[in-house]
Amino acid sequence: DQQVKQNSPSLSVQEGRISILNCDYTNSMFDYFLWYKKYPAEGPTFLISISSIKDKNEDGRFTVFLNKSAKHLSLHIVPSQPGDSAVYFCAASAIQGAQKLVFGQGTRLTINP
Amino acid sequence: NAGVTQTPKFQVLKTGQSMTLQCAQDMNHEYMSWYRQDPGMGLRLIHYSVGAGITDQGEVPNGYNVSRSTTEDFPLRLLSAAPSQTSVYFCAAKKATGAGSPLHFGNGTRLTVT
Numbered sequence: 001d002q003q004v005k006q007n008s009p010s011l012s013v014q015e016g017r018i019s020i021l022n023c024d025y026t027n028s029m030f031d032y033f034l035w036y037k038k039y040p041a042e043g044p045t046f047l048i049s050i051s052s053i054k055d056k057n058e059d060g061r062f063t064v065f066l067n068k069s070a071k072h073l074s075l076h077i078v079p080s081q082p083g084d085s086a087v088y089f090c091a092a093s094a095i096q097g098a099q100k101l102v103f104g105q106g107t108r109l110t111i112n113p
Numbered sequence: 114n115a116g117v118t119q120t121p122k123f124q125v126l127k128t129g130q131s132m133t134l135q136c137a138q139d140m141n142h143e144y145m146s147w148y149r150q151d152p153g154m155g156l157r158l159i160h161y162s163v164g165a166g167i168t169d170q171g172e173v174p175n176g177y178n179v180s181r182s183t184t185e186d187f188p189l190r191l192l193s194a195a196p197s198q199t200s201v202y203f204c205a206a207k208k209a210t211g212a213g214s215p216l217h218f219g220n221g222t223r224l225t226v227t
Contacts, residue, residue, distance in 0.1 A: 009153075032212045032213040034213075042220050043221055046217070089155060093212040094212060095212045101216060102158075105155040106155055
């Protein structure tokens with residue numbers, strides 16, 4: 001049972017345009033959602049997070065939107081840069097199950113010059 | 114400050130062999146965990162620890178053992194390697210057990226079992 005799903009394995013975006021990565025979840029008990037970025041041969045690095053009591057969180061070029069009724073979140077990157085080319089993982093956790101961060105399958109983002 | 118250090122970076126095992134993947138952190142974080150990454154599966158939790166002397170199972174614990182004798186170290190043992198354990202393994206640590214605190218990952222160990 002995949003509790004966190006990223007249905008797009010890959011996404012290609014032109015440099016300077018907006019990149020939108022999507023994530024769906026099934027567990028309504030999740031309290032926090034996090035996005036990680038991963039380059040080849042490196043570990044994932046934390047990018048941005050959002051609490052379930054908010055619907056938007058912004059950090060520079062990165063914004064995460066949360067729609068609890070649809071159990072959907074998205075990561076917006078604007079403007080997209082070549083260095084943003086990486087695999088992006090969505091993850092979620094519940095306060096009661098705080099030890100278990102559940103990850104999606106990942107989306108490979110490619111920024112084209 | 115190295116963060117989370119994993120050794121070795123690469124390893125090839127024959128079916129039935131045993132080995133230990135090492136993980137050390139210098140951030141004094143209480144929580145540590147092991148994930149495996151497989152194509153199309155994302156990252157799946159194997160085992161985790163909320164502090165020295167305390168470990169628990171994650172989503173895919175079978176075939177793996179862990180121990181946490183110190184805050185710094187969290188080794189992962191493969192008792193009898195199987196081809197299904199071919200994967201990239203990541204160790205991670207975080208400051209607190211709170212749901213919103215982010216994990217800090219090592220750079221991974223790529224394991225091949227033949």
